[in-house]
Amino acid sequence: MVVSRRPRLIALALLFLALLAIALAIHASATRREGEALISADPETILTDATLRQTARSMGGAIFADNCASCHGVQGRGDGRGIPDLSDGDWLYGQGMVAEIEQTILYGIRSGNMRGWNLAYMPAYARARPYGREAIAPLRPAEVRDVSLFIRSLHDRAGLDPTAVARGAAIYGGKGGCWDCHGGDAGGDPAIGAPDLVDDVWLYGDGSAAAIAQSVSHGRSGRMPAFARKLTPVEVRAVAAYVASLSHIVGNGRDHGA
């Protein structure tokens, strides 16, 4: 009598499927536990804990590639035309702490979400109405040139007309109202997203007087979408820690390595 192999094959197939299901369940459970550990931890301790750091970098890196790289670039270096470099340790909003980055990812910048950053934007001084939220006087072309030269002079005075620079300083501290956001020392204000004008990091252009004049003339108001409804809290935490790791220095000044 020939013994049928078919029932045995069916049994083996069922066993294989069962084992596969168990393996998937174990993997899902492990991933879930990793995510729970990540979300339960104090955000600022993630990069100092080897296991959490590894979880954040692998999970966050994949999420970054899918959701953020299209604007910020694969390595988070930005594009010099308004998309910030996330790896330079220079932060427009906050100090680069994981919790702060997390909030920015959740609620965005000028995103339409009421909890997002939207305290101010750079006025367009070559327009009749430079700033929509309050009355600011426009500047004349010569005044735009002077204040741009003044800002340029904060980096390098070589070849600049000192009289024009002095006029620009007066505009910065007076009619232009620039000090109100960028600070009397032009050091910026991370509480409202006003860039530091003294460092060598430029969100737009190359820091030349002409590039600065473009920003002064036309204004700037970059935008970042809110991901609160697109990513889960675990994913937001992971990508926030990943982004913080790109700049090596995380708020508290410790270098956590790339």
Add this chain to the structure above:
Amino acid sequence: MAPSDEPATAAIWDFSQASGRRSLLFCAAGAILGLTVAGFGLFTAKGTRTSAVPAEDVAMVNQVPILMSDYVQQVRALYDVPLAKATPAQRAQVLKDMIREELYVQRGIELGMQADTIEVRQALVSSVEAQAAADATMAQPDEAQLKAYYAAHGSDYADEGVIQLTDYVLARTDGNKAQAAAATLRAQGVTPALAARLGLRATGRMNDGEEYYFAARIHIGDRLFATARKLRAGQLSDPIQTADGLHILHVQRNSLPQPRAFTEVRQQVLGDYISNQAKLLTAGNETFLRKRADIVVQKGFE
């Protein structure tokens, strides 16, 4: 003689033979697996009441979560310390405040506060508008869409024109004298001394040198500006009659608005594109709400 167990056990795993016990065993295993999957889905489904707080939340108030990330941020905002450095008293206070806020929000909804309190109504309207536009604000248009928008709205992305001119006026309304003065200036070159000898006076409205077009229009008015805009550097206008006399414009510099390259204005185009899409979505949402609502208007007020 009672059947031994050994043949019965062998029969269960002998797939060449039918076995009732084996069938029952597989049924039981399948039932257990199915119940496990169903139970997992049931107890983790949104809206299910659980006593466990999900890891991403710090608390649940009537099954409404308070996000852990919001709690961490609130601790930092109030006490300027990261969570790890906050004292237990500080953490407890923040949590207490956030729970209180959630309770009051829920109570407000129960009491129908949105019907009475203007600030609540305004906030709700803004929130719903933002929610309706969320798809637009989240979307990332491709380069072709952005370039098409840029091409369709080119004037929005041009430099402002710059003009420098002197506005001369002849108080007397003698048109022939004004024409003669203009001809003399064109022939001999415009100088302040010559203009004064011809009876022309500079109004001083454009004494600050170069001005952007919008400022020049404000200073000299629409009619004079419309004429000045067409002149090139060094050109003189024909006399223009206005209420305060005959004006002759001498343009020293005129830079027309120049379109800015797409790469230079890409961020601005992106923002404008998204705002435009958000407006369309919001308008569509309003149409949808009106369509599905039962709106009855008093006679005479339709």
